Amino acid sequence: MKNKYFLASTPLILGIISLITYIMVGTKVEPDGTLREPFYLLPFGGLLVLTGIVLILFIGITSMLKKQNN
Structure with a gap:
């Protein structure tokens, strides 16, 4: 898992806990x-x-947009 997704999923995991x-x-x-x-x-x-959830969606959308522009 990439570092940015790990950092974005940390609040999600802590919230579930x-x-x-x-x-x-x-x-x-x-x-x-x-x-x-x-x-x-x-x-x-x-x-x-x-x-x-917001962080994961934001990072996912920005990653898709960067890949699409390249």
Whole structure:
């Protein structure tokens, strides 16, 4: 895999790991009724997945355009 695709896929992989971690940890209700959940993993993971997809598409399209122009 080329270095540029590896760097672009890193946020995607980290986002998927973050979302899987959220699912595996789950939520807990404390005895006093307080809800404990790692909510920060949802927007962080979603943002990383979206960033990774956009980067991979951008790099793929620019690579195709460069090959077409040559």
